[in-house]
Amino acid sequence: MDGLHGFNSTPDCVDSGFDLPPPVIANAERRLHVRAYEHWVALLAGRPFPAISDLRLERLTDFEARSVLLDYRAGPRDPRIVRIGRALREECGVDIIAAVSDVPRGSILSRLTDHWLEVVGTRAPLGFEAEFTNHQSLPTLYRGILLPFSSDGRIIDHALGVINWKHQAPAALAEQLSAEISRAQGPR
DSSP states (O other): OOSSOOTTSOOHHHHTTOOOOOHHHHTSOOOHHHHHHHHHHHHHTTSSSOBGGGOOGGGOTTTGGGEEEEEOTTOTTSOEEEEEOHHHHHHHTOSOOOBGGGSOTTSHHHHHHTTHHHHHHHTSOEEEEEEEEOTTSOEEEEEEEEEEEESSSSSEEEEEEEEEEEEOOOHHHHHHHHHHHHHHHOOO
């Protein structure tokens, strides 16, 4: 408790004339991978895996740009990439990627596709989060999920991957910014 606001105090936004967001928006899930999982669950309809024919990425504008659709039907060794979102293409620096083996190493997409075989082995959604230094030497934090889909209800022959990321300032830049902020604030 900082002594300025107790549990019963009114938030500053109410005092200043701002309206609080409606409860539906205020309680909505913000994490991209969780929203993708919730959509996957909604498509289950009592089946072990949603039908790939039920997936309509073009309608999922909140995560389509950061998604990839893998197709295992030609064999599990090197799944085809059927669809890749704009943000993932831009981060990779390529327009077309035909298969998992074509994914540029060190890209955020590689962090997602590195798990493609695990979703087949576990026969369940696979979530993950970590940090790494990307192909542009930027420290990057990410969270992703791979979601299994099936054409026949038994065999996993597709997976939808969704990933969100943010870049951190390199350590030297972060230290420099911290020092400049301290200098600007002056002595305490």
